[in-house]
Amino acid sequence: xxxxxxxxxxxxxxxxxxxxxxxxxxxxxxxxxxxxxxxxxxxxxxxxxxxxxxxxxxxxxxxxxxxxxxxxxxxxxxxxxxxxxxxxxxxxxxxxxxxxxxxxxxxxxxxxxxxxxxxxxxxxxxxxxxxxxxxxxxxxxxxxxxxxxxxxxxxxxxxxxxxxxxxxxxxxxxxxxxxxxxxxxxxxxxxxxxxxxxxxxxxxxxxxxxxxxxxxxxxxxxxxxxxxxxxxxxxxxxxxxxxxxxxxxxxxxxxxxxxxxxxxxxxxxxxxxxxx
Amino acid sequence: xxxxxxxxxxxxxxxxxxxxxxxxxxxxxxxxxxxxxxxxxxxxxxxxxxxxxxxxxxxxxxxxxxxxxxxxxxxxxxxxxxxxxxxxxxxxxxxxxxxxxxxxxxxxxxxxxxxxxxxxxxxxxxxxxxxxxxxxxxxxxxxxxxxxxxxxxxxxxxxxxxxxxxxxxxxxxxxxxxxxxxxxxxxxxxxxxxxxxxxxxxxxxxxxxxxxxxxxxxxxxxxxxxxxxxxxxxxxxxxxxxxxxxxxxxxxxxxxxxxxxxxxxxxxxxxxxxxx
Numbered sequence: 186x187x188x189x190x191x192x193x194x195x196x197x198x199x200x201x202x203x204x205x206x207x208x209x210x211x212x213x214x215x216x217x218x219x220x221x222x223x224x225x226x227x228x229x230x231x232x233x234x235x236x237x238x239x240x241x242x243x244x245x246x247x248x249x250x251x252x253x254x255x256x257x258x259x260x261x262x263x264x265x266x267x268x269x270x271x272x273x274x275x276x277x278x279x280x281x282x283x284x285x286x287x288x289x290x291x292x293x294x295x296x297x298x299x300x301x302x303x304x305x306x307x308x309x310x311x312x313x314x315x316x317x318x319x320x321x322x323x324x325x326x327x328x329x330x331x332x333x334x335x336x337x338x339x340x341x342x343x344x345x346x347x348x349x350x351x352x353x354x355x356x357x358x359x360x361x362x363x364x365x366x367x368x369x370x371x372x373x374x375x376x377x378x379x380x381x382x383x384x385x386x387x388x389x390x391x392x393x394x395x396x397x398x399x400x401x402x403x404x405x406x407x408x409x410x411x412x413x414x415x416x417x418x419x420x421x422x423x424x425x426x427x428x429x430x431x432x433x434x435x436x437x438x439x440x441x442x443x444x445x446x447x448x449x450x451x452x453x454x455x456x457x458x459x460x461x
Numbered sequence: 462x463x464x465x466x467x468x469x470x471x472x473x474x475x476x477x478x479x480x481x482x483x484x485x486x487x488x489x490x491x492x493x494x495x496x497x498x499x500x501x502x503x504x505x506x507x508x509x510x511x512x513x514x515x516x517x518x519x520x521x522x523x524x525x526x527x528x529x530x531x532x533x534x535x536x537x538x539x540x541x542x543x544x545x546x547x548x549x550x551x552x553x554x555x556x557x558x559x560x561x562x563x564x565x566x567x568x569x570x571x572x573x574x575x576x577x578x579x580x581x582x583x584x585x586x587x588x589x590x591x592x593x594x595x596x597x598x599x600x601x602x603x604x605x606x607x608x609x610x611x612x613x614x615x616x617x618x619x620x621x622x623x624x625x626x627x628x629x630x631x632x633x634x635x636x637x638x639x640x641x642x643x644x645x646x647x648x649x650x651x652x653x654x655x656x657x658x659x660x661x662x663x664x665x666x667x668x669x670x671x672x673x674x675x676x677x678x679x680x681x682x683x684x685x686x687x688x689x690x691x692x693x694x695x696x697x698x699x700x701x702x703x704x705x706x707x708x709x710x711x712x713x714x715x716x717x718x719x720x721x722x723x724x725x726x727x728x729x730x731x732x733x734x735x736x737x
Contacts, residue, residue: 192622285568286620288590291561311621314564318622344562345587346468346594 188261188271192279192319195272199321202269203231208322208349210313213237214254215263218357218365222326225354227267234320235264236272238279243308254370272320279315288314290337290344296431297333297424297444298455309334310341317342322349330356330364332442332457333431356456358384364456371452379417380449386411387458390425390443394460401425401434404443412447421446421453428459464537464547468555468595471548475597478545479507484598484625486589489513490530491539494633494641498602501630503543510596511540512548514555519584530646548596555591564590566613566620572707573609573700573720574731585610586617593618598625606632606640608718608733609707632732634660640732647728655693656725662687663734666701666719670736677701677710680719688723697722697729704735 189195199206207226211219226233237260244250257273264271287307293299294306317325327335335353342351357365362384363377372380386408393404405423412418426433428440437460444457465471475482483502487495502509513536520526533549540547563583569575570582593601603611611629618627633641638660639653648656662684669680681699688694702709704716713736720733 196624284620286564286566286586286617288564288621289562291563293561310562315620315622318624321624341562344560344591345564346591348472348594348597 186261186265186268186271188273190273190275190278192274195270195274195319198270199234199319202234205230205323206232206234206321208316208320208325209233209235210316210325210327211235211237212239212253212367213260214256214367214370215260216357216365216367216369218328218330220263220267221357222328222354223264223267225352226324226326229324229352232269233267234270234272234322235268236274236316236320238272238274238312238316240279240308240312241276242280242311243305245302245304248302249368249371254367272316279312287311288341288345290341293333293340293431294337296426297422298446299333301421301446306334306337310337313338314341314345314347317347317349324350324352326352326354328356329353329459330366330456332428332444332459336429336431362388364454366454368452368454372449376417376450376452379415380454382412382415382418383445383447383449383454383456386423386445387443387456391458391460394437399437401437401441404437408443408445417449419448421448425460462537462541462544462547464549466549466551466554468550471546471550471595474546475510475595478510481506481599482508482510482597484510484512484592484596484601486512486514486592486601486603488515488529488643489536490532490643490646491536492633492641492643492645494604494606496539496543497633498604498630499540499543501628502600502602505600505628508545509543510546510548510598511544512550512592512596514548514550514588514592516555516584516588517552518556518587519581521578521580524578525644525647530643548592555588563587564617564621566616569609569616569707570613572702573698574722575609577697577722582610582613586613589614590617590621590623593623593625600626600628602628602630604632605629605735606642606732608704608720608735612705612707638664640730642730644728644730648725652693652726652728655691656730658688658691658694659721659723659725659730659732662699662721663719663732667734667736670713675713677713677717680713684719684721693725695724697724 207230209222288310339351361381423445428442439461441460446455483506485498564586615627637657666680699721704718715737717736722731
């Protein structure tokens with residue numbers, strides 16, 4: 186496994202990789218969710234590149250860029266056996282002085298996470314476009330946990346004719362259902378217990394859907410009531426939307442994306458489930 | 462020479478081209494300026510791809526998209542001997558329903574042409590990014606005639622780590638100095654004669670620079686006075702700017718870009734010269 190910090194060197198080594206090349210972009214502090222992406226990349230390709238880059242431009246001014254958890258040594262140890270190249274550029278390498286370009290997707294970036302985090306997806310699409318151009322993967326892997334991000338990256342790749350396949354991989358969960366996230370590390374034990382209500386509300390939606398409920402408002406209302414019973418939880422949004430356009434639905438038609446952002450104490454967590 | 466209309470087919474044929482691949486994106490209605498780009502691409506590469514696409518998104522609502530001159534048969538005849546692939550997609554192929562992404566460069570796109578034509582460069586950078594992704598050239602060729610466009614494309618390619626070299630080629634001129642442009646066809650004989658004042662004013666700037674004049678205002682003023690003597694000419698802007706940042710200069714420091722947009726009758730023409 187080679188650990189590369191320079192774009193020029195990454196490009197050069199890319200030429201020597203066996204095709205096809207799978208790519209997993211991450212912000213590090215890896216968990217089982219990331220590793221499931223890396224394993225899928227490993228299974229489907231001859232070479233695997235993983236990037237670790239905590240991208241400042243996708244954090245809002247009041248968000249947790251500085252405090253975002255980092256542990257490079259542990260990350261590299263986890264990747265060692267399954268990765269050919271770890272690309273780990275500095276912020277100055279990715280955004281040299283005078284950097285002034287961006288890649289943006291339109292309407293779908295204004296909804297859900299985009300409504301709560303203005304500018305977030307512009308940061309994501311710009312850095313992912315750069316990483317795609319540097320790594321030139323055959324396939325790139327994203328987690329369903331960040332459902333809107335995956336939809337937006339697919340849209341960007343299709344609209345801009347990027348020459349790769351974007352693959353979405355299932356969310357990996359803790360035994361109580363909490364979706365794996367680097368931000369779970371922010372939770373104290375009491376908050377960690379409370380956070381299970383998020384998955385609980387998604388299971389509730391799934392149940393109602395299976396029972397034949399098609400009224401989105403009624404499902405949203407039941408989810409809201411369940412979460413509001415948890416004193417440590419504070420709902421940012423609960424959405425039942427078309428899984429591609431991300432437009433809110435009145436009547437639930439598959440595939441529908443049930444997604445949410447909930448604060449547990451000070452930690453903002455997101456999760457989702459697709460009704461099919 | 463193959464003439465391709467579909468993105469999928471272009472991608473497929475791309476795999477069979479001998480490296481390196483030179484690419485000349487055009488809006489068709491080819492003239493000697495375009496052909497000088499194609500010839501340079503031919504000289505520097507094993508394969509040459511030329512695109513012909515009148516890109517609607519770079520025209521303003523009151524601009525000449527519909528009337529923009531087109532003559533595909535003549536274009537193909539001119540390219541026949543020197544081109545491997547002509548990529549000629551339809552608008553629907555490039556912008557299918559629901560298309561909603563864009564590539565943008567920041568500050569330098571707001572100046573000069575960008576100030577006069579809001580949204581123009583967003584249309585240019587987005588379509589050029591798409592074409593680069595489809596054609597995947599080793600080198601792409603742009604004319605110095607569209608100086609700001611060339612600077613912006615270079616900036617986009619550098620900022621977004623596009624894996625190609627952007628080459629700028631010298632402006633090709635008519636015997637009286639008028640820069641070759643597809644829009645010259647709009648000029649009636651009287652306007653055509655009057656249009657020579659544009660190059661005349663650039664030569665004047667060059668002369669003053671050679672004589673040691675370093676005060677940008679004085680050079681702009683002399684250029685303005687010369688053009689105002691021509692009754693058919695109407696100045697949109699005259700700029701003396703840093704050749705890279707495109708910031709207006711008080712004191713001329715090389716390399717400085719002297720550039721201008723002038724209406725001759727109803728036809729808006731641009732031209733420029735670099736003082737080095």
